[in-house]
Amino acid sequence: MKGIQSNGFLPIIAQAIAEMEETHGEFSSIDEVNLAELGRRTGLSRSKLRRLKRNGFCEKLHGLKGQKKEHILDGYSSVLDALLKSGVSNSKVCLERLQAIGFTGSQSTVKRYTLLCTLDRIFDDATVFKLRGESFRGKKLETVSLQTGKIPAVESVMAKE
Known part of the structure; x- marks a missing residue:
């Protein structure tokens, strides 16, 4: 052999x-x-x-390797983007308008897409500050502050161990 x-x-x-x-x-x-x-x-x-x-003890690649996966929103994302830019953010209303032009997906698919687009718009102009030092009860914590013009400042504290 x-x-x-x-x-x-x-x-x-x-x-x-x-x-x-x-x-x-x-x-x-x-x-x-x-x-x-x-x-x-x-x-x-x-x-x-x-x-x-x-296979002669040879590793073969998966049959779908390198092929782009089709998404159910591929043909409708431009319509959904236009609805979101015009201020329509209700997923049920968006779904009804998409179904009128032939969309066969579910409301959860539309909700997921609208959430991602909304978060993307919020974080486009976001600024993140990191502060280090002594904090609550003497633990070494890292404080992260997020500031954007669209939502009030959000702060989180992450423990460093």
């Missing part, structure tokens, strides 16, 4: 097969590898090893 080892073996499997060859002698083909013993040595399940054996 020495010629097969250069064929993109996973390092753990290659090492385990090499150890098995030392113990049992060299394998003439991949079909002679005992999957139960290989599973014990590598910690991989036999079903995973069966799949890898079928």
Whole structure:
């Protein structure tokens, strides 16, 4: 099996097969590898090893790797953006207007999108201040202050341990 080892073996499997060859002698083909013993040595399940054996012990990429996922709002995001810019922020009203032009998604999808857009607009002009030093009961805490023109200042205190 020495010629097969250069064929993109996973390092753990290659090492385990090499150890098995030392113990049992060299394998003439991949079909002679005992999957139960290989599973014990590598910690991989036999079903995973069966799949890898079928592929010549080469790791293959997922079939959808590199493909862009389609989102249900892809064709409607410009309409929804226009509604939000005109001041319509009620998700039910937005959903009804989108359904009138063929949108098949749910209200929770519209709510999620409107929330993200609203937060994005709020944080566009936000300023974050970090203050360090002694604070409540002598603990070393980091105080974070967020200031934006659209909402009043928000402060949070995070403990440093």
